[in-house]
Amino acid sequence: MAVRRYVECGEAAAGSSENEALETARKIVGTVQELNVNPYQRLAAALRLSRTAKQVRQIGDFDLLLDAHPADIYLLRVLTELLHKLDEHDEFLVVTNLRFWRDNSSPGGFVAEAASYLAAQQAAIGRGMRLCRIFLLSPEDI
Numbered sequence: 029m030a031v032r033r034y035v036e037c038g039e040a041a042a043g044s045s046e047n048e049a050l051e052t053a054r055k056i057v058g059t060v061q062e063l064n065v066n067p068y069q070r071l072a073a074a075l076r077l078s079r080t081a082k083q084v085r086q087i088g089d090f091d092l093l094l095d096a097h098p099a100d101i102y103l104l105r106v107l108t109e110l111l112h113k114l115d116e117h118d119e120f121l122v123v124t125n126l127r128f129w130r131d132n133s134s135p136g137g138f139v140a141e142a143a144s145y146l147a148a149q150q151a152a153i154g155r156g157m158r159l160c161r162i163f164l165l166s167p168e169d170i
Contacts, residue, residue, distance in 0.1 A: 075109050100128070104141040111148035116156025120149070125164045 060077070063069045086092045097105065114120060129142075153159055 071113055072106075072110065075106070075113075098138075101138055101141045104138075104145040108141070108145045108148045111145070111152045111157075114152045114155070114157040118152070119158040119160070120152070122159070122161045123164060124161065125166070126169050127166070 056077070060073055063073055083092060111120070149159065
C-alpha cells in the first residue's frame with residue numbers, strides 16, 4: 029500500500045501519466061503485490077527493490093555508480109545479501125560443482141566475494157539456518 033501511495037504521489041507531482049518511469053513503477057507495484065505466498069520471493073524482491081531505490085536516488089543526485097560484475101560475482105553478492113536475512117526458520121539448499129569453485133579460484137574479485145559469501149553463510153548457520161550443499165561430481169572430479 030505504501031509503495032502504491034508513493035507512486036500515486038509521484039504521478040501527481042509529475043503532472044503526467046505518460047511518464048515512462050512512473051509506468052514502470054506501477055508495473056513493479058502490481059507484480060510485488062502478487063508476491064503474497066512465498067516469503068523468499070518477497071525477501072528477494074525486497075532486496076532488489078532496495079538496490080533499485082538507491083540507484084533511483086543516485087540518478088536524482090546525478091551520481092549513479094553502475095555495478096557491472098561477472099555473473100559468478102553477481103550471484104555471490106545476491107546470495108550474500110539473502111543470507112544476511114536467514115535464521116532458524118530457514119533452510120538453504122545449494123547444488124554446486126567443483127568446477128565453479130576451482131575455475132574461479134584466481135586472486136581478485138571472486139575470492140573476496142566467495143569469502144564474504146561463506147562468512148555470511150556461516151553467520152546464518154550460527155543463527156540457526158539449516159544448510160544442505162550438494163556437489164555434482166563429473167568423472168574427472170572423482
